[in-house]
Amino acid sequence: MLDKEILVVDDEKDLRTMIRSIFDNAGYTQVWTVASGEEALALIAKKTPGIIILDVMMPGMDGFGLLQEIRAVSKVPVLMLTAKGEAEDRFAGFELGADDYLVKPFLPKELLLRVQAILKRAYPEKDRIVKLDAVLVDLDRAEVLKEGQRIPLTAKEYSIFEKLAENAGRIVTIGILCQTLCGEIWQGYETTLMTHIRHLREKIEENPSKPVSLLTVKGLGYKLRVKEPEK
Amino acid sequence: MLDKEILVVDDEKDLRTMIRSIFDNAGYTQVWTVASGEEALALIAKKTPGIIILDVMMPGMDGFGLLQEIRAVSKVPVLMLTAKGEAEDRFAGFELGADDYLVKPFLPKELLLRVQAILKRAYPEKDRIVKLDAVLVDLDRAEVLKEGQRIPLTAKEYSIFEKLAENAGRIVTIGILCQTLCGEIWQGYETTLMTHIRHLREKIEENPSKPVSLLTVKGLGYKLRVKEPEK
């Protein structure tokens, strides 16, 4: 989260400096500041920030105008800064697609809290990597990382693996696995499941005929032996 | 997970009905709805829900007030429902100890996903582990934990042990045990059952010929002596 890019758009130099120091102190490493809407658009055209903090009151292109331009090309989360008394602004801002607003003057902690909440919502933790004996499996990318190369998982392989990883170490019955693939009526699907298991093993095991990660528990089901629990 | 109690607090009847049907359809069996904070507190005093879904905007005691009261006595997870535009609410809610929020209007699936995520986080799946004299038996992994090593159970051994653990301390007849292994017609299977019992004892007893956990009750059946009840 701390490496998310924060773009600050404000014409007041003091405020830019203050906001930068708030995030610097909190450990954020990518804080970009610009003084106008035009500069902001130029920057967005080249790079993609994780969140934009936007002052409503600016000479030239104001916050609303900028927000509109941004929304025309991107869904990046936006936090608006409004002056006290501009109660209307928050509604106007929300209508245009702002994610939140903050009334000036604000406490540093307040700004931090809001930005963190927005980031948490907009970028739900995604780094589900399962460590196995021979490979890593990246669930979010549906890829197996094997000796530097990336091997994609198919839809069914992914579903099976996800179910097994969810219950890492525990036995998952053939019934449950079939159900996740084809719903309630799964009788007769066992043989197909087996084929998928085989293919999965060919991707995640050193020797698919002598599995050490995706284990068979005869008569009960399958289980996944992981080296580190899924985070 | 589906038997976790869900308490819905909302003054709008339509919303209560809608939320109830969402969870009913998803298979949840314990959905309680109340129309006010006062009712909610009265209910919490008597029973303990697994999660509380709370509308912020309510006449009388509002969501924040209720949340504060709840947090004074309990750490039960809380999901807040806020109306669009009440941006302040999220932060106030988080500060007071809400676990998540959801902006109205929302999609049924959205609510389900959030609640499931919270429940999963708050109540991590625990393995069913039976403690015996010499070993631990992990039912979810079908493994015996003996001096640090893990010994797998076969399907039949597992079924027998599960049945005995279900009736820990009580006598389970040979007939019942045979039935769980091979169905209604089990006459003549007693000798085979004995073999499985033997194998099981070799895995869970210090001395399989002098059992202290899986005991024979001559003429009646078998019983399992556990040190701690199955959790």
Added chain:
DNA sequence: GGAAACCTTGAGATAACCTTGAGATTTCAC
């Protein structure tokens, strides 16, 4: 002391699972 109930061991039978290939189906690019 004797019968009934249960234990112990080993070896063959078997059900559960593996493996491979080929046809059906879906997906994707053009």
Added chain:
DNA sequence: GTGAAATCTCAAGGTTATCTCAAGGTTTCC
């Protein structure tokens, strides 16, 4: 749309851990 490629499904034959059962031994109880 159309064709190619990827993916899914299913069947047939092979493999193996597990299950079954019998034969002989031991304990328990009357």
